[in-house]
Amino acid sequence: MPTETLEFQVEARQLLQLMIHSVYSNKDVFLRELVSNASDALDKLRLEKLRDDAPDADVSDLHIEIDVDGDARTLTVRDNGIGMSYDEVGQLIGTIANSGTAKFLEELREAKDAAGEEGLIGQFGVGFYSGFMVADEVTLVTRRAGEGHGTRWTSRGEDTYTLEPVDDAPQGTSVTLHLKPADPENQLHDYAAPWKIREIIKRYSDFITWPIRMMPESSAAAGEGDEAPGPETLNSMKALWARSRDEVSDDEYHELYKHIGHDWRDPLETIRLQAEGTFEYQALLFLPAHAPHDLFTRDFRRGVQLYVKRVFIMDDCEALLPPYLRFVKGVVDAADLSLNVSREILQQDRHIEMMRRRLTKKVLSTVKDMMTKDQDRYATFWREFGTAVKEGLVTDPENRDTVLDLASFASTHHDTEPTTLKAYVERMKDGQDDIYYLTGESRQGIENSPHMEAFRDRGIEVLLLTDAVDEVWADAVGEYEGKTLRSVAKGQIDLDAKDDDSADGEREKQTEEYAGLLGWMTEQLDEDIKEVRLSSRLTVSPACVVSDAGELTPALENMYRAMGQEVPRAKRILELNPGHQLVKGLNEAYKEREDRTSLTETAELLHGLAVLAEGGQPKDPSRFVRLMADRLERAL
Known part of the structure; x- marks a missing residue:
């Protein structure tokens, strides 16, 4: 097969230019990413060998090797892992097969600080390209385990790259960086210096479970007859989750998180768990400080890493945590599972179910502790992940009460500070039996809703729920501590005192006064509404x-339809404010038997205005606009 010269995908080309012209303060990110990729390749090969999917692969000495040539200014990161086929190189290296590419590029350009920039590199799974921050040219040579031929990929980070088959490629992948010229004024970032490589590996990759080896500097200078020293192992390979808390620093935990989560920021919280007894396992989990860009996409990779007796089994083990905790990263190491366990088996395993329940409770209890002991950290967590956690109110009845206790919501009690349901209940007015809420697209939209008028006048607190999931969980939960959760936009609302005889008498009088109009309007608007009645929630x-x-x-109907579930469109109720001059005038016109065509159009306009006020759209917008323009013209 001849050498091919191919063009980069547009997004990949843009990304390369950002890397080449990078002004990151910490370019060490490139080596950490290449080592992580090599570690992943070794994990995958061992797993395939355990499952007998790669019977011809050599797994006798799996390792990562780093070669530095100061004279030639090259740095090579080599592994003898799973490798790639010719087609896989083209698919994985020539393009960025990531649905979040555009978002990545946008955020990369807009990152305002070095930490933010670095965090984006690993988060979007494009770590290989970071080599172009320090190299003028990158060469990749790879051979997939079990195949007879390899592939060479070469690029200078411009518009094209070359692909060619090679016959003598060893199993695995090697990435050779042809480093940029040394900067005499910045020797601290000379990546052709072995001491610099040792420093980076010790800081960022010490916990990698595979040996990372480098030939010592003296080996190149060894004379004839001298015995060349063997390779130097740069990392300790100690599983952090298997060591006692006193033996591990916070920095080491943070580096493990960054490796697992492809994140350059420190985690918000570290969670350790060790279970002993009939079924033993260890868990080291992390709560990120920032939500990933694709947290709510279908392609989001969720789950923690699963080990069995410190042998890597699988990435993204979804069975160990529920979907609403999909942002949690970490490692679970079980002592009593089979090494060739599959995802299908995990879904049925009672031990996995037991682990899932305990890990879930541990994560939730950790958040609850943050809530009581460190409000700032809790506020960060809830701002980033609260929307996802609220999904558990629908999908996890067993932990629903716990999630309700640790959840917080915007409310009319405070402009910026959210409230818990417990605090809401403590502030409830005497005689108030319900916890009131209203859903909508924004806080401003909800606060301006006509449904809020009577509550605002009476100083009754209302929860302001703006996440899509709020439409679902509030109905599913129903109550909290014996108090009913009640939407201010559903059902009859009566905020007057129960023993207020004068209010009852006034309502009876109004009902009799407007009975004719209400019945007539119900008939006229029959296609759109089921009833017209007087309102006690409107004041303006x-x-x-x-x-x-x-x-x-x-909103909930539209949500179900967007998910492909057809639901019948329910007719709603139109409520009129008997104290408003427009309604009073309409009632007088009805009693005086004025032009019914004009009255019907006024009723349509009144209904359209009500729909618009809650953020909806009239059934026939053009007719609504025509009627409104006609009325305005007459008024002038």
């Missing part, structure tokens, strides 16, 4: 639309 607006107590809101 003329009308609003509400859902019946047991029905889906329009």
Whole structure:
């Protein structure tokens, strides 16, 4: 097969240019990423060998090797892991097969500090390209385990790269960086210096479970007849989760997290768990400080790493934590599982289920501790991951009460500080039986909703829920500590005192006064609404639309339809404000038997205004605009 010269994917080309012209303060990121890639390749080969998927592969001495040539200014990171085929090199290196590429590029350009920039490199899974921060040219030679021929990939980071087959490639992958000229004024970043390589590996990759070897400097100068010293192992290879807390520093934990989570930021919290008895396992989990960009996408890779007796089994083991904790990273090392356990087996294993339950409770209890002991850290966690955690209110009934206790929500009690349900209940007014909430797309939109008017006038606190999941969990949960969760946009709302006889008498009088109009409007708007009635929740607006107590809101209907579930569109209820001059005038016009066509159009406009006020759209926008323009013209 002849040498091919191919063009980079557009996104890959843009990314390369950002790397080449990088101004990162810490370019050490490139070596950490290449070592992590090599470690992953070794893990994959050992796993395939255990499952007998790579019977011809050599696993007798799996390791990572680093070669430095100061004279030629080259640095090579080599592994004897799974390797890649010719097609895989083209697919994985020539393009960026990542749905978040555009988002990555945008965030990379907008990163305001060095830590933010570095964090983006690993987070988006494009660590290989970071080699171009320190190299003018990169050469990759690889052979997939079990195959007879290898592949060479070469690029100077411009518009193209070359691919060619090679016959003598060893098993695994080697990446050779042709380093940029040394900077005499910055010797601390000379990546052709062995001492610099030792420093980077010790700082960032000491915990890697495979030996990272480098030939000592003296080996190149060994004379004839001298015995060349053997390679130097740069890392300790100690599993941090198997060591006592006193033996491990926070920095070491943080570096393990960065390796596992492909994140250059420190984790927000480190969680250790050791279970002994009939089923033994150790867990080292991390809560990130920032939500990944693709947390709510279908392609998000969730789950923690699973080991059995310190042997890597699989990445992203989804069975160990529920989906709403998908952002948690870490390692679980079990003593009593089979080495060739599959994902299908894990879903049925009772030990895995037991681990999942305990790990879930440990993560939630850790968040709850943060809530009581460190409000700032809790606030960071909830801002980044609260939307995901609230999914557990629907999907995890066993831990629903715990999630409710640690959740916080925006409310009318404070402009910026969220509240817990417990604090809300403590502030409830005398005689108040319900916890009131309203869902919407934004806080401003909710606060301006006509449904809020009576609550604002009476100083009754309302939770302001703006996440899509809020539409679902509030109905599913139903109550908290005996208090009903109640939407201010559903059902009848009566905020008057229960023993207020004068209020009851006034309502009866109004109902009788407007009975004719309400019945007539119900008939006229029959296609769109099920009932027209007087409202006790409006003080300023003329009308609003509400859902019946047991029905889906329009937002929830749309959500189900977006997921491919067809649901019938429920008719809603139109409520009128009997104290508003427009409603009063409409009632007088109805009693005086004025032009019914004009009255019908006014009723349509009133309904359309109510729909618009809650962020919806009239059924026939063009007709609504035409009627409104006609009325404005007459008014002038």
